[in-house]
Amino acid sequence: MHVTKYLLEESQLPRRWYNIRADMPNPPQPVLHPGTGQPVGPDDLAPLFPMELILQEVSEEPEVAIPDEVLEIYRLWRPTPLYRARRLEQAAGTRSRIFYKYEGVSPPGSHKPNTAVAQAFYNQREGRTRLATETGAGQWGSALAFACQLLGLECKVYMVRISYDQKPFRRSLIQAWGATIVPSPSEDTESGRAMLAESPDSPGSLGMAISEAVEDAAGREDTAYSLGSVLNHVLLHQTVIGQEALAQMELAGAFPDVVVGCVGGGSNFAGLAFPFLREKIAGRDIDVLACEPSACPTLTRGLFAYDFGDTSKLTPLVAMHTLGHDFVPQPIHAGGLRYHGVAPLISQLVRDGLIRADAYAQNDIFASAVLFARSEGIIPAPESAHAIHGALESARAADEAGEERTILFNLSGHGHFDMAAYDNYFAGKLVDVALDEEEIQRALRAIDGLPVPA
Ligand SMILES: Cc1ncc(COP(=O)(O)O)c(C=O)c1O
Numbered sequence: 001m002h003v004t005k006y007l008l009e010e011s012q013l014p015r016r017w018y019n020i021r022a023d024m025p026n027p028p029q030p031v032l033h034p035g036t037g038q039p040v041g042p043d044d045l046a047p048l049f050p051m052e053l054i055l056q057e058v059s060e061e062p063e064v065a066i067p068d069e070v071l072e073i074y075r076l077w078r079p080t081p082l083y084r085a086r087r088l089e090q091a092a093g094t095r096s097r098i099f100y101k102y103e104g105v106s107p108p109g110s111h112k113p114n115t116a117v118a119q120a121f122y123n124q125r126e127g128r129t130r131l132a133t134e135t136g137a138g139q140w141g142s143a144l145a146f147a148c149q150l151l152g153l154e155c156k157v158y159m160v161r162i163s164y165d166q167k168p169f170r171r172s173l174i175q176a177w178g179a180t181i182v183p184s185p186s187e188d189t190e191s192g193r194a195m196l197a198e199s200p201d202s203p204g205s206l207g208m209a210i211s212e213a214v215e216d217a218a219g220r221e222d223t224a225y226s227l228g229s230v231l232n233h234v235l236l237h238q239t240v241i242g243q244e245a246l247a248q249m250e251l252a253g254a255f256p257d258v259v260v261g262c263v264g265g266g267s268n269f270a271g272l273a274f275p276f277l278r279e280k281i282a283g284r285d286i287d288v289l290a291c292e293p294s295a296c297p298t299l300t301r302g303l304f305a306y307d308f309g310d311t312s313k314l315t316p317l318v319a320m321h322t323l324g325h326d327f328v329p330q331p332i333h334a335g336g337l338r339y340h341g342v343a344p345l346i347s348q349l350v351r352d353g354l355i356r357a358d359a360y361a362q363n364d365i366f367a368s369a370v371l372f373a374r375s376e377g378i379i380p381a382p383e384s385a386h387a388i389h390g391a392l393e394s395a396r397a398a399d400e401a402g403e404e405r406t407i408l409f410n411l412s413g414h415g416h417f418d419m420a421a422y423d424n425y426f427a428g429k430l431v432d433v434a435l436d437e438e439e440i441q442r443a444l445r446a447i448d449g450l451p452v453p454a
């Protein structure tokens with residue numbers, strides 16, 4: 001009998017998060033204060049984040065203990081299953097073995113609560129009573145609303161307008177978990193009002209919504225800011241995914257030749273890939289593939305440069321792959337992948353050749369999503385469909401080379417709230433955005449004059 005799912009006991013939940021900084025051949029560049037150009041210190045970040053998260057942000061310890069209170073909440077859905085995608089292998093006609101880790105079993109339906117719960121916990125322990133955040137597709141907003149509800153915090157979510165209009169049920173979910181939500185740009189902040197004055201019909205972007213949430217948190221003593229991706233501590237919290245997957249691949253008697261994830265800010269990709277990159281840095285041969293949309297090709301066509309994390313230039317400067325902080329991606333359906341930057345840890349690892357990146361058009365990723373849904377049953381989130389497509393492309397390349405590879409990808413969430421996107425795909429209405437070089441060069445002018453990475 002074939003085994004389909006590899007499951008761990010609750011007692012096998014990882015007790016520590018893995019910090020890749022300790023093993024990186026080259027450390028990430030320092031985060032800079034935009035006013036002084038000097039590295040930011042813990043005190044600069046204290047108005048926005050609790051001290052424990054600031055310390056995790058700069059920690060060089062290889063492992064960080066997961067608090068018992070966080071583990072207790074993780075147990076509501078973790079450990080998550082790892083599947084062997086036999087039916088997908090058959091449908092694709094590949095000789096390679098495909099495995100996937102499924103994060104859609106969490107209550108909000110994605111990997112996002114792995115960090116939302118940790119962030120809400122540290123904020124509550126240090127006396128904050130309210131969190132402000134942005135959300136693209138609504139996955140992060142719903143995860144933070146869920147975490148705040150469980151830990152007794154208030155939560156305000158600035159949701160990118162295009163998603164607010166396209167995904168009314170993610171909105172409802174956020175409200176069901178007790179958070180307050182407004183479309184961004186909104187009238188609730190100075191930066192929102194300025195953006196509306198300039199562009200009243202703006203579809204919004206993650207960069208704009210971040211500006212609003214940061215301004216909200218900076219202006220109130222009781223409120224901290226919470227980010228669902230990009231930052232080191234967020235990627236750290238996600239490493240429970242890859243640690244579980246390592247144990248589950250061992251149960252399957254296999255080890256991946258290829259590890260694949262989709263990249264918006266980079267957190268689900270890092271969550272799966274970093275524990276495997278630890279093995280790669282120690283000498284194992286693994287192809288680690290980051291998949292992004294061709295409409296927002298940060299890793300494949302962006303520059304490695306210092307840039308702001310948001311549109312209104314309120315955040316510190318970070319060295320990362322970027323398309324420029326005022327780049328507004330086309331409104332593709334993978335809302336969570338519409339971000340101009342990517343995590344500095346991932347950018348550095350791409351720069352060092354430890355991770356490679358590829359970009360895909362939305363009709364192609366939906367074709368792969370539908371093939372997956374019709375073989376494995378699960379309806380994937382459009383973001384996660386990029387990873388499915390990357391895995392299938394890797395399998396195709398292996399077949400062409402006459403090789404059999406073991407491929408592992410992260411299915412970061414389900415797409416139950418993305419059915420309008422599927423409707424558009426079936427109706428032949430999805431447009432593949434061809435982003436011309438001129439637009440990229442225009443947007444990159446926004447970083448002229450900023451410090452240059454070493
Ligand atoms: C299901 C899903 N996958 C992936 C992402 C992209 O974010 P990240 O790159 O931080 O994993 C999102 C973001 O909203 C998401 O909802």
